[in-house]
Amino acid sequence: MTWFGFERHALSLVWSTIFPSGTEAGIELGAADVGLDAFLDELLAHAPARVSFGLRVSLWLVAFLCPLFVLGRFATFSGLSGEERLELLERLQRSDVYLLRELPTFFKMLGALGYGGLPVVHAALGIRVRDDEPPPWATKGAR
């Protein structure tokens, strides 16, 4: 399965909204700092096909339908401001509709597998880094 450029862009915005950079009193290192685009390739290459399919369906819902139906904005996720993107994901997460609130959780879970496994993130959290090298996918996508 290949991904269109606008899908990659939208997903990188979703992940950098969920894991933003520069949070005070928290972890400053965000998704945008570590290059999760390469992790998307890793997922597409190795995750079960239904996961990749589910990720694409979820992304289209969030990127194209949710701005209108959740925020009342005629825009794509990419066309929203940073504050609006965050508000959109927060509203979804608070939804009483199970499948809607699972959308940001699904993105968070997948992104966390990449972001949260990086030695640089472990080091920022005070965890002794055991591996000599970052995961292979991160080496390919290092910035």
Next chain:
Amino acid sequence: MTGSILQYADVSRRVSDAADYVIIGSGAAGATAARVLSEGGADVVVIEEGPHVPDRELRSDMWSSFRRVWRDQGFQVANGRAFTPILQGRCVGGTTTINGAIIHRMPEKIWARWRDDFGLGAALPYVELDRIWDTLDDELAVGPAPEATLGKNNTLFRLASQRLGIGSNPIRRNVRDCQASAHCNQGCPTGRRQSMNVSYVPRAVAHGARVYATASAERLERSRGRASGVRACFVDPETGTRGPELVVHARRAVLLAASAIQSPLFLAANSIGRASGVLGRRLQAHPGTAVVGVFRDPVKMFEGATQGFESVHYWDERMKFETVSMPPELALARLPGVGPELMRELGSYAHLAVWGVQVRAEAQGRVQRGAFGGTAIEYDMTDADIRVLKLGVRRLTELLFAAGAERVLPGVHGLPPSITHVDELEPMFRAPDDPRLFHTIAAHLFGTALMGGSAFHAVVRPNFETYDLAGLHVIDSSVFPTNLGVNPQHTISALAWLAAERLLDA
């Protein structure tokens, strides 16, 4: 004669072999049977769907582990009202390579139920199981987690249970000289946990067993009304590309030990057990959820045994508590919020304690072949199970506050993401008993190829042989009539040991 471990990368053409016993699966059941049979003088072949991954190739990040040694790369899910991740290993050693190393014997109350309700008392004498557990304890270095390995996530649990007067204990684990790296779920990086890939599989190989890894068992061969072998196919673990065929002739019997998910699928694909009406049904599990406490002082759950302390104080109420060290990848998915809220919580990662409740659920699900050749698992906790889960979350919250947590992150929909008093959980009890309130996972799977006294409602005879085909024995937790309420590895191994001994004696 020493055996071997071969996998996809090692073979370029069709492989034929023959053995007294062909075992499908190398987890707690398959590896234990291989150890008993091979050391009893029998010739053994083990067919394992997953790869053989040496310790030195394991990494500390969760995705690398998911990708290589977890079934469905960690994405196996049961469908019900909520999605429930189903945790299983898929590698040489099976789930024993990624579990928390928690060892329990089958509770006698459960055994009594098997005896009274399912007529299995004579087939599975407790005294025999006790004898086997003693041997397993000795060979797998089972003992209470030493004080030096506990770490604060575990000692806080002890403190809390003491303050509330709740019984608790260091977990009995199958680890030899634990290095307290909190990496059990990624695969023990130091090879200290005595999972099957470092214990019984090597022992069986040392006694001549041949292990064919990355080989997917597909078809059962029959001859004169008996199981006579297995056809499998080597599969590239990286790409899924099918490789050479593997054909193994079984001179005496085929032993199916592929788990409560895979075994019924293999039986169904080979038209065995269908007439019973229970094949693939009655799937039972121990679903559970985790509650997070935030402490003023560092907890550093990444230092210490992954799961070092537990409480079975409320076992009769169908719940068991355990400590769980979560790596950041999994903690992130469990922490509340997105954006700055999430990153602030992540910033307190070193101050988090995570404890879980597992429910001896009454729910029964189903396993069947899904669309496009996948696996379809249906599982839905009952309303009564949800009430147990709610009570478990409340008790864990009380424990966390008793240990000194400043805040608790209950992880329940409809509640504040962070609470400072247990009374803030009250809305949870007024909410419907719905699994969608929680993020649950399910481990410990049972019951999909039931053992029983009649072919009309069981797949497997009390001697582990299938009713439909002589020479085919199912020896994993598929045959369990109920769940256990405790971690099942030791019971699975004991029953497989018993089955193997009887085959040697026959």
